[in-house]
Amino acid sequence: MPAPESARSRLLETEGLPIMGVLLALVIVFMIAAPDVFLGYRIYMSFLATVPPLLVLAAALTLVIAAGEIDLSFPSVIALSGWVLAYFTHVLGSPWLGLLLALASGALVGWLNGILVARIGVPSIIATLATQFLWGGLTTVFSQGLSYALGEVDQYFLWHLLVGRVGAFPVQALWAFAVAASLYLVLNRHRFGEHLLFIGDNARVAEVVGVNVQRERTRAFVLMGVMAAFASVLLTFENRSFFNTQGGGYLLEVMAAVFIGGTSVFGGKASLVGTVAGSFIIGMVEAGLVATGLQGFWVRAVVGVVFLAAVIGHILIEEPERRSVFVRALRDRYDFVRKSSPGGGSTERRGAR
Amino acid sequence: MTEAAPNESAAVSFRHVVRLEKVEMTFGKVQALSNVDFAVGRNEIVGLLGDNGAGKSTLIKIVSGVLRPTAGEIWVRDRLLNLDRYSVRKAHDLRIETVHQGQSLGEKQPLWRNLFVGRQITGRFGFIDVKKEKEIADQLLRRAIGFRGHGINSDSTVRDLSGGERQGIAIARAMYFEADLIVLDEPTTALAVSEVRKVLAFVEGVKAGGRACIYIEHNLAHVYEVADRLVILDRGTVVGQFAKGEITLADLTARMIALHEGRKHAGT
Numbered sequence: 001m002p003a004p005e006s007a008r009s010r011l012l013e014t015e016g017l018p019i020m021g022v023l024l025a026l027v028i029v030f031m032i033a034a035p036d037v038f039l040g041y042r043i044y045m046s047f048l049a050t051v052p053p054l055l056v057l058a059a060a061l062t063l064v065i066a067a068g069e070i071d072l073s074f075p076s077v078i079a080l081s082g083w084v085l086a087y088f089t090h091v092l093g094s095p096w097l098g099l100l101l102a103l104a105s106g107a108l109v110g111w112l113n114g115i116l117v118a119r120i121g122v123p124s125i126i127a128t129l130a131t132q133f134l135w136g137g138l139t140t141v142f143s144q145g146l147s148y149a150l151g152e153v154d155q156y157f158l159w160h161l162l163v164g165r166v167g168a169f170p171v172q173a174l175w176a177f178a179v180a181a182s183l184y185l186v187l188n189r190h191r192f193g194e195h196l197l198f199i200g201d202n203a204r205v206a207e208v209v210g211v212n213v214q215r216e217r218t219r220a221f222v223l224m225g226v227m228a229a230f231a232s233v234l235l236t237f238e239n240r241s242f243f244n245t246q247g248g249g250y251l252l253e254v255m256a257a258v259f260i261g262g263t264s265v266f267g268g269k270a271s272l273v274g275t276v277a278g279s280f281i282i283g284m285v286e287a288g289l290v291a292t293g294l295q296g297f298w299v300r301a302v303v304g305v306v307f308l309a310a311v312i313g314h315i316l317i318e319e320p321e322r323r324s325v326f327v328r329a330l331r332d333r334y335d336f337v338r339k340s341s342p343g344g345g346s347t348e349r350r351g352a353r
Numbered sequence: 354m355t356e357a358a359p360n361e362s363a364a365v366s367f368r369h370v371v372r373l374e375k376v377e378m379t380f381g382k383v384q385a386l387s388n389v390d391f392a393v394g395r396n397e398i399v400g401l402l403g404d405n406g407a408g409k410s411t412l413i414k415i416v417s418g419v420l421r422p423t424a425g426e427i428w429v430r431d432r433l434l435n436l437d438r439y440s441v442r443k444a445h446d447l448r449i450e451t452v453h454q455g456q457s458l459g460e461k462q463p464l465w466r467n468l469f470v471g472r473q474i475t476g477r478f479g480f481i482d483v484k485k486e487k488e489i490a491d492q493l494l495r496r497a498i499g500f501r502g503h504g505i506n507s508d509s510t511v512r513d514l515s516g517g518e519r520q521g522i523a524i525a526r527a528m529y530f531e532a533d534l535i536v537l538d539e540p541t542t543a544l545a546v547s548e549v550r551k552v553l554a555f556v557e558g559v560k561a562g563g564r565a566c567i568y569i570e571h572n573l574a575h576v577y578e579v580a581d582r583l584v585i586l587d588r589g590t591v592v593g594q595f596a597k598g599e600i601t602l603a604d605l606t607a608r609m610i611a612l613h614e615g616r617k618h619a620g621t
Contacts, residue, residue, distance in 0.1 A: 191479045198470055201459040208419055208453045210441035210471030268461040 016273030018313055019261055022306070023277045026284060033292035043287065045168045049238060051283035052176035053078075053231040055276060057250060058257040059180045060227035062275045063187055064124075065258055067220050068200035068267025073113060073128040074254070076136035077228035078235065078247025081106050083139050085233055086148045086242040095158040103229045109135055110225020114218030124221075140244050148242040163237040172234045177276075179227065184272040196220055200267025256303065257282045260310040281306060367430040369394055370534045370565045371416055371449065376425030378411055378589075385411040386422070386589045393534060398556060398566045400580030402573070402605075404613055407586040409569050410454065413536045416567065417451035418444035445472060450532035454539045454569075457523040458511045465490035465507035468526050493525050517548030524555055535559055536567045541575060553579055573609060577602045587612050 031038040057074055064071050081102040089098030109131065116127035153159050163172045187193035195216045198206040207213050236242050259265065260281055261274025285306065286299045316323045369392045378386040386408045393399050403409050414420040415427070418441040427434045429447050444451070451457075458467045465487045474482045474489075490507035511519060520540050527535050537556070541549045556579045559566045570576040576583065577597070583605065585593040593608065600608075 185480070189480050189483060191473050191475055191481060194466055194470055194473065194481065197462060197466070198459045201461045202456060205456050205459050206470075208414075208417070208441060208451065208457060210445060212440075264461075268459065 016262065016271050016277055018317055019271075019274045019277040019281075019310060022310060022313075023281055023284075026281060026288070026306070030284070030288040030292060034288070037291040038288070041168070043291070045170060046287065047280065047283055048173035049163075049170035051279055052170075052172040053235040053238075054250065054253060054257060054283055055176040055279040056179050056227055056231040056234065057254045058261075058275045058279045059176075059183045059272060060224045061254055062258050062261070062263050062270050062272055063183060063193070063196055064220050064224050065263050065265070066187060066193075066200050066267060066270035067196040067217060068203070069117060069124040069217065069220065071110075071113060071128045071221065071224045072125065072251065073109060073132040073135060074224060074228035074231075075247035075249075075251045076132045076134075076139065077106050077109050077225055078232040078250060079139040079244055080109065080135045080142075081229035081232040082236040082242045082246055083143050083148075083244065085236055086150055087142070089150075089153075089156075090148075095153070095156040099158060099233055102233055103226055106225040106227070106229025106232070107222050108225070110222040110228075111218065113225065114221035117221065118214040118217035143242070143244045145244060147244065150236070150240045150242065153237060153240055159237055163234060170238075172238060175230075175234065179230070180272060180276050187270060187272060192216065192219065197268055197270070200264075200269075202268070253282050256307055260307055262310070262314040278310075281310075367395065369428065369431060370397075372428040372431070373412075373415070373422075374426040374428070376412075376415060376422045376427070378408075378415065378420065379423050384589055386415075389425070389586075389589070389591055391584060391591060393565050393567055396560065396563050396565055398560050398568060398579055398581045400576035400583045401567055401569045401586065402576065402583060402609060403586035406588075408589040409586055410538060411589075412586065413451060413538055413567060413569065414453075416444075416534075417441060417449060417453075417536055419451075442471065445530065448531065448533040449536070450527035450530055450534070451536040452520070452523040452527055452538060452540055454542065457526075458519055460511045463508050463510055464494065464505075464522060467511060467522060468493065468507075468529065472530070489529075493529055515548075516543045517545060517551065520544065520548070520552060524552070528555075532564065534565045534567070536569075538569045539571065540568075541570060541572065549575065573606050574602060577605060585609070585612070 027038065037043050057078075061071060061074070084105045085095075085098045085102040087098075088101045089095045092098065113124070113128050113131055116122045116131070117124045154164075161171070162175060163170065165171065185193075187196070195206065195211045198209065198211055199213055199216060203213055232247065235246060239246075257278035258275050259278070261271055261276070261278035263270040263274060282303065285303050286296070289298055289302060290296055316326060372390075372392040374390055376386055376389045376391070377384075389408075389412065391412065401409050401412070411420065415422050418439050421436055421439065427436065427439065429449070434443075459470065462470070465483075468490050469481075469486045474485050476482055487507045494505065494507060505513065505518070511522070514522065524535075524537070524540065537552075540552045544552065553575060556566055556568055560579070560581075568576060568580060581597055583593075583595045583597065583600070584591060585608070592612070595605070
């Protein structure tokens with residue numbers, strides 16, 4: 001009996017598997033409810049065009065949260081870097097310089113966050129809340145509250161390289177997957193990622209085992225800033241316009257994508273596979289609900305339900321102690337659970353060890 | 354206060370693995386250490402004693418590179434350290450390993466990560482050679498610690514381990530990296546009796562292996578059993594040093610109790 005049990009728990013521990021299942025189930029539900037839309041390829045191409053900025057942001061934020069920190073300032077980087085890209089591409093006549101300066105502006109914001117959090121010791125939730133106001137406000141000042149239309153931006157090769165189409169396939173999806181895959185490797189296979197996990201787990205332990213906590217924390221924020229800038233470039237190019245309020249809607253969606261994906265809010269444990277699935281769940285629910293004929297009003301409520309289900313699911317799967325408490329509570333309440341699953345008793349006792 | 358002379362053969366190239374001179378440490382207004390001279394000879398086991406708050410942990414954090422002293426000198430193998438550049442990493446390079454009290458391991462991380470964090474086996478661009486780290490970790494778990502048939506392997510997380518097993522991992526890590534000086538900060542706290550014996554056996558193994566050890570411990574009988582020399586700290590200063598032959602366990606106990614009592618009165 002131990003063998004199938006351990007095989008089962010090994011399967012459950014495969015990174016991101018449960019949440020991938022949720023994503024798949026969601027797609028199937030939509031296919032049944034709105035076959036006209038969800039059995040064609042167009043809707044998926046549309047997702048692959050709109051989800052990338054969200055995915056890039058969520059992937060980077062996953063590393064920040066793994067380190068036990070949070071960054072609330074990235075919506076303002078979306079605005080600031082978008083403005084930098086649009087303005088300097090126009091003024092300098094080179095989208096490459098625009099891109100470079102946009103990424104640099106993101107790095108600068110991230111570095112400042114890093115200084116505030118790692119050196120001065122301001123809690124990241126407060127520091128980045130403040131810098132969100134600062135950079136969002138400055139973007140409005142720089143752009144004088146105007147939006148820019150970038151109608152002719154597709155004359156540039158860079159535009160095609162970043163957000164063009166190969167057939168119907170949006171190129172930005174490749175960039176977003178590349179970012180997610182790279183960050184997966186950084187988190188799980190690189191020294192830097194391991195340091196972030198230890199810092200998130202217990203910063204004092206990280207310090208005594210020789211991790212340069214200040215430096216690695218700062219790097220995490222710089223990475224977040226650069227990635228937010230990159231997401232902004234994808235968004236601004238895809239939309240062919242810059243709004244000084246762009247990015248405002250991303251804060252909660254990105255955090256939801258990360259947490260739905262199973263990354264621990266307490267740090268020290270993170271799943272990039274989960275974040276990818278979480279990003280698509282968040283990105284799909286709205287279009288899916290509208291296509292199934294439900295009113296758009298339902299979107300947030302449904303996201304809330306999926307979110308709660310995912311978070312509770314993660315706790316039950318990944319924390320055996322809590323799972324057994326939960327199962328025991330269920331059993332006390334509904335005695336039939338025991339009768340219907342004779343093997344259940346010993347299984348759960350193992351889990352509780 | 355006698356400057357203890359550890360047994361050394363004439364051939365060794367250094368006298369002390371580590372020596373602190375006139376070390377001061379202040380945290381804001383709190384003077385944690387004042388004018389501390391402290392040395393560990395080659396192949397010497399030094400028991401560091403003192404009440405809570407006497408400065409033991411501060412002292413060993415200075416030795417292991419976690420804290421930089423406010424003033425004073427640190428000598429490693431009779432060479433003066435540049436304190437601006439001293440760090441945990443540097444201490445590791447100098448083969449000084451520390452098992453910190455209760456918090457040397459990342460609880461949610463697998464054992465293989467815990468064994469190598471801070472000095473990962475990396476290939477190009479800083480990517481970790483996970484396969485190799487796991488291989489070595491599994492060997493260590495089997496041989497050095499004897500986790501056989503517990504269902505514990507390099508992928509187990511620290512959370513799955515008992516207190517003694519955790520201490521075993523931290524100590525095995527120090528052993529694996531072949532430290533010349535191993536610092537143990539209360540390694541037997543919260544351990545079962547049989548596990549305490551394992552830790553004491555390990556300290557004796559350190560001695561037999563020609564290495565040195567700073568051993569912090571509340572249980573006087575345990576320290577007395579393994580230490581060559583005992584150093585007593587009180588309120589941030591060294592108040593006594595004895596070679597084991599110079600004092601009996603009973604006298605040592607009486608002295609520690611007297612210190613404790615004196616402290617209580619001073620505090621009220």
